[in-house]
Amino acid sequence: MNIKEQVQKMDAMVSQGDIVNAVKQFFSANANTSDYGGVKTASRDQMVEKMEGFTGAIAQVNGITHHRTLVDGNASASEFTFDFDMKDNSRILWHEIIRRVWNDSGEVVEETYFDAKIA
Numbered sequence: 001m002n003i004k005e006q007v008q009k010m011d012a013m014v015s016q017g018d019i020v021n022a023v024k025q026f027f028s029a030n031a032n033t034s035d036y037g038g039v040k041t042a043s044r045d046q047m048v049e050k051m052e053g054f055t056g057a058i059a060q061v062n063g064i065t066h067h068r069t070l071v072d073g074n075a076s077a078s079e080f081t082f083d084f085d086m087k088d089n090s091r092i093l094w095h096e097i098i099r100r101v102w103n104d105s106g107e108v109v110e111e112t113y114f115d116a117k118i119a
Contacts, residue, residue, distance in 0.1 A: 001106030007069055007076045010100075010108075014080065015066045020051045028107035035113040047111075060085040074102045 006026065013022035034040045041047045062075040062083040069078040077099045084092040094115055101110040 001075055001078065001104060003104075004071045004107065005070055006102065006106040007078065007100070008061060010112045011066055011069055011078050014078075015056075015064050017061050017064055019055055023047050023051055026029075026106075026108050028036045028103060028109050031108050031110065033111040033113070043086070057087050059082045059087045074104075076100045076102065 004112060010022050010026045023044065028045050030042070031044050031047065032040065032042050033047055033050075039050075041050055044098065062085060063081070064083070067079040067081065069076060079098055079100065080094075080096050081093060082094045082096065086092060086096070096107040097114040099112045100108045101107045101116070
């Protein structure tokens, strides 16, 4: 499986705001995630639930910018800026690096978020 092609497809979905479906399509069943706040998931189903909750709290997407992606072997790092108005009237403006480890079948088995909230 060509990891670079898989990364490009997944990043394109994230760029369009289709985050939940990107997880459903590209995560392995036992994928694990961790973020800068210490929140962890241990399966695709848990991550889908987490992302459905998050995206459901968004009132408006002001922008999602994909800056660049690096691929080295079975690991990738994608840089994004996310700008959301939330239903609770807060604003999220994140500059985030998403590091992924991929298996030989082209599925994400590990995803880690490195974030700098800028507003």
